[in-house]
Amino acid sequence: MKKHLKVKAFLGLILIFSLVNILLARSLLAQDNIIANGLTENLPANLSSEDKLNLSCLMESYPDIWGVQEDIQGIWLIFKNGERVLYSQNSNNIYENSLNTSPLSVDVKRSMEQPYVLEPERPETPEGYAPGRKRSYALFSALYGKTKAQVQANLRPVRILGGHWSFVPQAAEAFKEASLAIMTKLAQDRSLKSWLKGNGSFCWRKIAGESVLSVHSFGIAFDIGVGHGATYWRWCKKRPHPLQKTYPSAIVASFEEAGFIWGGKWHEYDLMHFEYRPELICKAKRLRRQSYEPLPMNQGQESKASGRYVWPKRQGFFSD
Numbered sequence: 416m417k418k419h420l421k422v423k424a425f426l427g428l429i430l431i432f433s434l435v436n437i438l439l440a441r442s443l444l445a446q447d448n449i450i451a452n453g454l455t456e457n458l459p460a461n462l463s464s465e466d467k468l469n470l471s472c473l474m475e476s477y478p479d480i481w482g483v484q485e486d487i488q489g490i491w492l493i494f495k496n497g498e499r500v501l502y503s504q505n506s507n508n509i510y511e512n513s514l515n516t517s518p519l520s521v522d523v524k525r526s527m528e529q530p531y532v533l534e535p536e537r538p539e540t541p542e543g544y545a546p547g548r549k550r551s552y553a554l555f556s557a558l559y560g561k562t563k564a565q566v567q568a569n570l571r572p573v574r575i576l577g578g579h580w581s582f583v584p585q586a587a588e589a590f591k592e593a594s595l596a597i598m599t600k601l602a603q604d605r606s607l608k609s610w611l612k613g614n615g616s617f618c619w620r621k622i623a624g625e626s627v628l629s630v631h632s633f634g635i636a637f638d639i640g641v642g643h644g645a646t647y648w649r650w651c652k653k654r655p656h657p658l659q660k661t662y663p664s665a666i667v668a669s670f671e672e673a674g675f676i677w678g679g680k681w682h683e684y685d686l687m688h689f690e691y692r693p694e695l696i697c698k699a700k701r702l703r704r705q706s707y708e709p710l711p712m713n714q715g716q717e718s719k720a721s722g723r724y725v726w727p728k729r730q731g732f733f734s735d
């Protein structure tokens with residue numbers, strides 16, 4: 416009899432343990448859903464359609480960003496670990512603007528201000544036109560590391576396209592994806608191969624002639640094509656440079672498709688330079704589509720129940 420009671424008690428314990436586990440799993444899943452839906456709090460009612468497009472592309476490109484919040488200083492991107500990065504600064508901000516150390520260091524909104532144009536288009540590059548060259552260093556630091564040692568600890572070696580490269584994991588995956596597309600194109604056009612000779616990826620250094628860090632410091636950039644005369648605006652007097660129009664589109668298009676922008680589309684051209692900026696590629700794709708199909712006005716809405724701002728589902732209007 417005693418033995419029978421012991422078995423019952425044991426089975427009861429197993430049942431309670433299983434129930435607790437199921438409840439825990441459900442609560443974690445609910446949390447994940449909130450993150451996936453990208454709920455945002457305390458947003459101004461008059462958020463512009465450009466802000467909505469930018470924020471949606473940022474959250475799609477960088478899953479570590481789970482929300483957006485506004486305070487007296489401006490609008491902030493909130494990371495899963497609680498870190499905050501300034502998206503846009505309020506114009507009536509009473510705080511000192513600490514970003515003005517270099518005209519190339521800006522908040523996230525200004526880093527996305529000039530629309531990048533995808534292949535096969537090669538836009539004119541008048542003075543002042545360099546989409547992606549102004550950057551938010553706070554965003555890169557939050558995503559990839561704040562010091563050389565922190566970035567280095569994240570680096571992954573990539574051996575592909577006949578070269579040895581070092582990238583942070585997100586850029587490494589995108590680089591591999593582009594490389595596969597390029598290998599298919601190489602089978603049809605062997606002349607592309609010599610353009611792919613590498614001239615470096617990760618390197619903790621400043622931009623030549625500038626006071627800010629190069630994006631090579633964050634493990635998201637690489638240089639190729641020097642043997643074909645791919646050069647940097649400070650080393651060459653030509654404005655514009657003929658390669659800005661003639662550089663092989665098959666290579667640029669493959670890297671753009673995987674999330675990289677090309678420095679050949681800047682007034683201050685850097686013809687050898689590609690960098691991982693998926694938020695700019697996302698915005699470029701959506702703007703290109705809008706030019707054929709105008710945006711409806713009802714993107715996202717304020718939830719009456721929670722008072723929170725809810726993004727449209729990723730599979731909805733904004734998805735590519």
Ligand SMILES: [Zn+2]
Pocket residue numbers: 631636637638685687688689
């Ligand atoms: Zn470079």
